[in-house]
Amino acid sequence: MQVQLSPTLARDDEAKRAKDIIGKCVHCGFCNATCPTYRHFGDELQGPRGRIYLIKGLLERDEFNETASNSLSLCLTCRACETTCPSGVEYGDLVGYARTTLARQEGKTTLTERILLRVLPNFGLFRFLYRLGRMFKFFVPGSLRGSLYRRLPKLQSLPSEGGNVVLMQGCVQRSLTPEVVNHLAHLLTSLGIKFRVCSSEKCCGALHLHLGHREKAQAFMSANISALSLNEGDIVLSTASGCGSTLKEYGREMGSEEATLFSNSVLDVAEFLHQFQFKARYEKRKIVFQSPCTLQHGQKVTGVVEQILHRAGYNLCEVRDDNQCCGSAGSFAILQSETSNALRTKKLDALLEPDPEIIATANVGCQLHLECVSRTPVKHWIELLEVADKT
Amino acid sequence: MSSGDDSEQIVAAVEEAYREDRCIAIMGHGSKPNTTATGDAFVCTADHSGILEYRPSELVVSVRAGTPLKELNDELARNGQMIAPDPPIFNQRGTVGGAVASGLSGPGRPWYGSLRDCVLGVEVINGLAQRLNFGGRVIKNVAGFDVSRLYTGSWGTFGVILSASFKLLPMPEVSFTVEEECSDIDAFQKLADHRRERTTLTGTCHFQGRLFRRFAGAESAVRSETDALENCELNDTFSWADVRDHELSFFQDDMPLWRATFDRGEFFENVDDLSSLSEWYGSLAWIKTPTETPPSVRGTNIQVSAFRNAVATKRSVTKYASRLRKAFDPKGIFNPHIVV
């Protein structure tokens, strides 16, 4: 599709890149078919093709546009559309650009957004408020209350042994599900692999990026790049696919050589563990795997976790509509709780159809989101493994 | 094979009727009952006959309306091809135009589709005496409204069909008929099982307590299916053309005959002990009654029409039907006695 860039954007490189992305779109509508929000609302304005059209409007007129803003705030950034698009439209990049532009044009952020952006990435503050919230649930707004079901686990610091493998701990994950990284550390140790953690690790920047606060996101990125100060050959392991997906974007976001080295070093933990043999920690269980969007669409890692689990001896069942988002999508679950919950219901229905004993996932966001309403336990897949005995 | 272009005379006849505000009845061979015309004048298409184009490799034939259906079928059969819905040839007569105008299909209807399904194009004369072409000789064509299929089954009320093109199918490699004794309810249930599976079944006929099934297709497939049947015997004398053309002994009397069609999944429950013959998984029943009183049938959405020696109940004309008719024939000159 052709875009007539607004004269005010004629020299804006980012705008030109957005124009080029839209240039590839042939308006066929295939993407709508796998977009969770389009499927939910049945409305062109709530699907990727409509969103691309709205972004086209932004580029052509360069003025704030409420319709676009509403539509993009309902976009999960799950990027199912990108996987589906035969024409190779990079929707993820496009929506990133549009959100930044909208945030710039509008120039204000809602209170909830501001609180989220302030609290979630701040490890200490988050734990403090979370505990407070659990004590005074009564005062917590309804949309948040549901997420306070977990007891804050005790903190336990990981040994840092050097070596070229770095474990990212993630901000929310470190607060709420530290057992994942802990178990990974245990697995790595059993495998005889040395690793280190970085005490000054910051949020990956995903939250800010998704809400259009690009500069702040980039600040986090710079901080992480310098904190980890990687060398050629280092491997950064991410256990939360949401973070991993963003960590892999550092190069493109920042453009610097260091950033590129950084993102090239990042692996989702599945990509790394694939080479080893594991056994099931809960033998012969029937399980399903909920492949997070950030894993399958964001990082395009498909079938890898499934293979590991299968090889470990689990009875892994197929899941209907497995390309569909669970509705968690970073801050979406809080900012758009109604839609989010509807999507979660659909997702759980599909996951529970084969009647599994455990739901495995690969991202802390999805895990928490599903866990708070699921009677079937939801675990990170790492937690389902033990190192196989050498035979 | 007979051949001749009589189209100018036909157009002239329609023009005259149009100019002089007279009605005309359209006739092929006059083979179908209940279409006896009472118009002021006749247009007979019988002399407008012959194949216009037939390329066996293309599986398409174009043919003039007056061509005897039987001659066409024979010609196609020589090339191993057929008009799959197999329209009936009553009284050993019947033209291609008559077949299209009445839109009837033979015993293979549920499996091969209806006649309209394989009509690709028509040339017609409308009520303004205009000679029009719709559709064509290609398999797919969505330019303009699908008028050729609308003409199929319009009983001449939209005008004269001059020629038609059909999509053809290769004839099946083999065709076997199996026969067994079976009550109508059992027959119906047996047949219902076929629906949900891929089968080479291409015809069913149940009457006088016997069920006949036709299996046709690739020999390997037909054999493997018929071999698996129990309590049946092969019958190589049963003629499906006789079912189609009402040549079976069942039809050989003067009793009033009714045609009843049912929704998929329903069939004729013969409560009055009338004699009946059913086809199409039971969805089509031919019913004979001792008097001109229509048979009583139960179920949803049933259509019963008088077929022979009985008087059809007058049908009311719906708003859109009369408008459609006007759209083709503003003065109402064609077959005024027929209501579709």
Added chain:
Amino acid sequence: MKVRHASSEHSSLRRHQVALNSTCFVLQHVKPIAVPNAVALELLRQELPQSSILIDRNEVEPFETDGLTAIREQPWVVVLAETVAHVRSVLRVCRECEVPLVTRGAGTGLSGGARPNSDGILLVMTKMNKILDVDAANCTATVEPGVTNLAISEAVKEGGLYYAPDPSSQIACSIGGNVAENAGGVHCLKYGLTLHNVIGMKVQTIEGDELVLGGKSYDNASYDYMALFVGSEGMLGVVTEVTVQLLPIPANQQVLLAAFNELERAGECVAGIISAGLVPAGLEMMDKLAIQAAEEYAGVGYPTDAEAILLCELDGCLEEVEQHAASVEDLMRSRGAYDVSIAKEPKDCERLWRGRKAAFPAAGRLAPDYYCMDGTIPRYEIGRVLRSISKMSDRYGLSVANVFHAGDGNLHPLILFDASDKEQMRKAEEFGGEILECCVLAGGTITGEHGVGIEKIDQMCSQFSDVELDQFHRLREAFDQAKLMNPGKAIPTLARCSELGGMHVHRGALPHPELERF
């Protein structure tokens, strides 16, 4: 930019506008001045939930075009219908206030059929997407019009059934849109088009009537309204319910993939297969450019160095499939295929089709824009017509990717161009026109499945005579006397045709010179 209407109540003016519209069918380029109809809007607001009515420029803009983006026009109002009652309300408002109405399904049409009118309402059906009933025992399903084609097959898969017509856009297009266009697909050679698989429907006319057509019976004593409505491009009524027949999923299927060094040889092979009396479930062809684009997206293992490939699916019982596959393979080899491979597992077959089905949009990787043609020709002409197209391609200096339903003789040359270059755009249009004329000359038609819409309206003048077009207009008026539904589409006015071609000659003779030409 908020609501577009001012405070005016020019209903008499609007009336004039509409009259103008319906006699001379506004061209895509000449947008009529939108005169807002405050009364109509007020009525809509009374009858429909506020959230169903979109009027802000930013809200309606994404609805300005369908799968053919070269043609666009912003609708005055968009209504997202959720129920039949909503549809009927919209129809009533349109009738009473004489507002033009365009119905839109999923907006994947390739002929501009769902392009709205700037002074009209766009009625969007995608929210009506419920499966109403599955009658597995009798192999039928009844659905709302916004249900996607693929969703039907998915809903009945458990019961071992599927809905046979599968347009390449099946993942996205709606069954209502399929009915309106009589959509075909890769499996229509054996199993027929939408027309052959839809057995009943409910239609709302602009006069306020609900027509219940067809049903679960095998034939109907009335006129075949279904045949008229299927493929009528939304001009006769709004389809609000569709009943389709389902087929049992074939027990066995095999897909043969044959690679050729010459495009024409592949074309001739198609004619060979058909004339051998084989009826494959699907028979599709792709040329080099299309193969490369599809392979880049789908990575299914097409030979990217072949000049053309044929995909041929056979289904049925095992013996039959094996027997036919062997014959087809022999035919392919004897007609010049240098390599033939066979997929037997359902997953592998599905994979081979996936690349084919994504081929149009994948062509978006080859050039900024493509223009998809849809002519149908007799199959024995495929080789010859492809050769002509490739000559034209040299002459116009624009590449063409060919990917099409070869078994049906339904060509889809995709003309590749860059719409930001005005000269290329003009050439592409001209090129397309020439291809279609070539199809008509070869005894074919200008559209096999995508419909006329706005795109091919001029070519209708070369395919039909004035009296035939006139007959179409009279048929349309039988259902929509005010000509409010999808105005300006599918059937050109005689005025337009005579303007176009002077007095164009049809099938060698000037039709009815006595006829008045307005």
